[in-house]
Amino acid sequence: MKNQVSRWGLMLAVLLAFTSGTSAHADAARRRNEVVEVVQKVSPAVVFIGTESEEESPFRGRRSMMEEFFGAPQQRQQKQGLGSGVIVDPSGIIITNEHVIGGASAIHVVLADGRELEAEVIGSDATNDLAVLKVNSKQPLPAAKLGTTSDLMIGETVIAIGSPLGLSKTVTSGVVSATGRTLKADGKSYDDFIQTDAAINPGNSGGPLLNVDGDVIGINTAIIASAQGIGFAIPADKVRRIVDELTRFGKVRPSWVGIEVQQLSPRLARQLGWDRTYGVLVSDVEPGSPAEQAGVRRGDVLAEMGGSRISDAEDYVSRARGYPARAAFPLVLFREGGQRTLQVTPVEFPPQLVEALGWNRLGLRVKPTRGAMVIQEVRPGSAAAKIGLDRGDLILRVNNQPVAEPTAFQEALLSARGTRSVLLLVRRGRYHYNIPLPF
Helix, strand or coil: CHHHHHHHHHHHHHHHHHHHHHHHHHHHHHHCCHHHHHHHHHHHHEEEEEEEEEEEECCCCCCCHHHHHHCCCCEEEEEEEEEEEEEEECCCEEEECHHHHCCCCEEEEECCCCCEEEEEEEEEECCCCEEEEEECCCCCCCCCCECCCCCCCCCCEEEEEECHHHCCCEEEEEEEEEEEEEEEECCEEEEEEEEECCCCCCCCCCCEEECCCCCEEEEEECCCCCCCCCEEEEEHHHHHHHHHHHHHHCCCCCEECCEEEECCCHHHHHHHCCCCCCCEEEEEECCCCHHHHHCCCCCCEEEEECCEECCCHHHHHHHHCCCCCCCCEEEEEEECCEEEEEEECCEECCHHHHHHHHHHHHCEEEEEECCEEEEEEECCCCHHHHHCCCCCCEEEEECCEECCCHHHHHHHHHHCCCCCEEEEEEEECCEEEEEEEEC
């Protein structure tokens, strides 16, 4: 009888264990939602990025007379940074933000399986805040699919994965709050963002924003420290254009549309019959430009670009830079009481126009000499002439970028398009001057 009771007890224990296990599996299956599935599918492709860089520490303490004359010796200190990234190709191609890796002397990528690999920069672009890295692995790496934002819906569920504040493999979720956002931070204009209420903090930068299919619809970026409950991501369609340029050429080649715009005041808008609070006025269309060929005319009101509204002139210039050569975009304009849509295809900036930028906007002609650009001619009546620049003065930097050769000087001018001024570091004799000039 005792043995029989023991057998029944053993059978009951086995039955309870089986029932408990079955119940746990059933509960897990019931709780498994679309967010869980996306995280399990894509998180192996999300990486942690650590960077090292050297920066000059300010001189502290009282300086000697010699140090006052010659300048204090600069001490260098190590600075570390962190961010996120996403693998988009099994060969080891990673997308992240430019501000995550900008200025780094060493970049370390930690994979989801714990391996740490050194990364090289394939290309980066500060204007669009995107960078492409490459790591070498003996085996193919898990990769996420870069999706599209052309069908993005306000209110749809999105998931962010990254390393906010260094906390790797952090998952947040929310909805798409808005699209086409233009922001201004740290003196720069950032355009065409996806806005989400999924938490995005420092360290999330460079990680993926995902839809419920597990497609990467944006690259998260933390650009506004005070933005609590509001996150932003660069849309996938823009990411694809920029990454293609960076992968093929190592940089985003300057493109040319041929449109000059100006702010649209309420009074001017009323005179033109434009009753909206957004848009810019076309003040000039360059002959032979892609804009002229597409049918844009002086006096048109540009309302939308690439499917979202144009808020002001700075917004237009910033967004135009997000379209490399041969990347066509739709342009909605208002003319003579009606709206029409044109397709504009930028081309590479013509070299002869690059040379004209320095003369027409700065009033300077220059040539290379001993690691700088020497002024050959100053246009009478120009801003450069009024401020006192003269032949023989040396331009060492433009907007803090070294200009030791004509290509660097031209690229610096191209990057300054759409800004109100440029800062020149000029040497005359043994003295250096920082000189702002209207542009």
